[in-house]
Amino acid sequence: xxxxxxxxxxxxxxxxxxxxxxxxxxxxxxxxxxxxxxxxxxxxxxxxxxxxxxxxxxxxxxxxxxxxxxxxxxxxxxxxxxxxxxxxxxxxxxxxxxxxxxxxxxxxxxxxxxxxxxxxxxxxxxxxxxxxxxxxxxxxxxxxxxxxxxxxxxxxxxxxxxxxxxxxxxxxxxxxxxxxxxxxxxxxxxxxxxxxxxxxxxxxxxxxxxxxxxxxxxxxxxxxxxxxxxxxxxxxxxxxxxxxxxxxxxxxxxxxx
Numbered sequence: 001x002x003x004x005x006x007x008x009x010x011x012x013x014x015x016x017x018x019x020x021x022x023x024x025x026x027x028x029x030x031x032x033x034x035x036x037x038x039x040x041x042x043x044x045x046x047x048x049x050x051x052x053x054x055x056x057x058x059x060x061x062x063x064x065x066x067x068x069x070x071x072x073x074x075x076x077x078x079x080x081x082x083x084x085x086x087x088x089x090x091x092x093x094x095x096x097x098x099x100x101x102x103x104x105x106x107x108x109x110x111x112x113x114x115x116x117x118x119x120x121x122x123x124x125x126x127x128x129x130x131x132x133x134x135x136x137x138x139x140x141x142x143x144x145x146x147x148x149x150x151x152x153x154x155x156x157x158x159x160x161x162x163x164x165x166x167x168x169x170x171x172x173x174x175x176x177x178x179x180x181x182x183x184x185x186x187x188x189x190x191x192x193x194x195x196x197x198x199x200x201x202x203x204x205x206x207x208x209x210x211x212x213x214x215x216x217x218x219x220x221x222x223x224x225x226x227x228x229x230x231x232x233x234x235x236x237x238x239x240x241x242x243x244x245x246x247x248x249x250x251x252x253x254x255x256x257x
Contacts, residue, residue, distance in 0.1 A: 001032045001105060001106070002033075003238075004033070004237055005238045005239075006060075006197075007196070007198040008038075008178055008200065009036060010040050010041075010178075010200065010201025011040065013228060013229070014040070014208070014233070015041060015043065016233075017200060018167055021255060022058055022109075028123045033062070034062075035060075035112055036063055036200075037065065037149060038063045038064070040068060040208065043228065045226070046070070046071030047065065047069070049077075049078050051074075051081055062084050062101060063084055063086065064112070064158050064175070065114065065151070066114075067106070067121055067123065068095075070112045080096050081100075084101060084125070085097070086100065087099060087114065089115055089132070089135050090125045090126040090127065090128045090132075091126070091129035091162075099115065100114070110144070111143035111145070113132065113147070114149045116128060119152065119157045121152075128161065129161070132165065145242055145245040147169065148165060148169050148171065149175055150174055151175045152174065152176055153176060166189035166191040167188075168189070170190070170192065170246060170247050171191060171242075171250070174195045174197065178198065179198060180197060180198030181196045184251065184252040186247050190247055190248075195254055198254060199234070200234065200237075202231050202232065203234040204232060205231070206229075209227065210227045210230075233257050234257070236252075236254045238253070
């Protein structure tokens, strides 16, 4: 089974480039399951019903997210009824939506889980290590392999999570920092790991945002409204081969215009 896990979609440029690349993904990568992080997919922050429908209609199987999941308030109106859109599972009890879903891929049941780190994040989230322990225990018997999108800022927290879940899940894919790291590896227990899969959107930018705006903000420390950059685009992803619930190979890839 081949999984393609696409890094954070940045606004309309990222969505448009994903749509342009999707026939190539199908033709060249021949994925059995496509998972895409969409927390920045609507205007650079958050996600809307229209954007969710657009990506699912394209052929994406599961949509993950992160700390920007609530930035478009309308998501509260539909996240409970769209099981293919995940929010981090370590939000406190009672928060709308779910952090895991099991999808059927041919005869294999794949659990996709989404968790958020806590280091450098302002939200008062539950411990992601304990939350993933609980989620995997709750799902026991309902899946054949599992994949985790760990949306976190600190490299150390992501690396720790990879080792913590090694042998228990097929892949731990880091998202959030938008820059693809050069550490894709199969850990000893059979878990594919990468600290950050990268972003999908305009790369002549500062992690997807207009570079002029960000440079001025660093220079002056004056807050300014973020704006998705324009220009040449890229698609970042991880391609993972899985057999009997374990990863057998992993490739980080980045296509650019």
